[in-house]
Amino acid sequence: MDFTAAYTALKFAKDALKFTLEQKIDDKVHTQVSEAMEKIGKVQDELFLVREELLKLQEDNHTLKALLREKESWEKQIEEVYLYTTSAGDHLYRFKGLPERFACPVCYVKKELYILQWNDKPYKYECKACKSEFRAQDYPDTGILVSDYDPLSRY
């Protein structure tokens, strides 16, 4: 609907009626023209409100479409990962396929997939985005065999 054209047409009709009122007319015609002008004024007010509502709905529609695109994009991304538990018991998201890559579970909750990187600490992954650390595997043994352990040597 072309609101500007409709509003202009109503204004034209109202101006024509106003011009008629300024002429010499009898009381009955004057009353009817006044009533017609009043009704046109109400239609103009309603038209304005409908236009405002349309603008709000268009804005909502735009926002909802953006949210839907974002949701669809996220759903497509998470199809590429699955929940994975490291041998140390930490839960991560693992990407399907190779090379082996993991995603941060903290960022996952925020609907972001960040690939974990090895950090300086042994056997730990780190998320560069949120700085969370995850144990990749249990620490290896120290190389000291239980049979080498002599409790009496301490005394």
Ligand SMILES: [Zn+2]
């Ligand atoms: Zn993270």
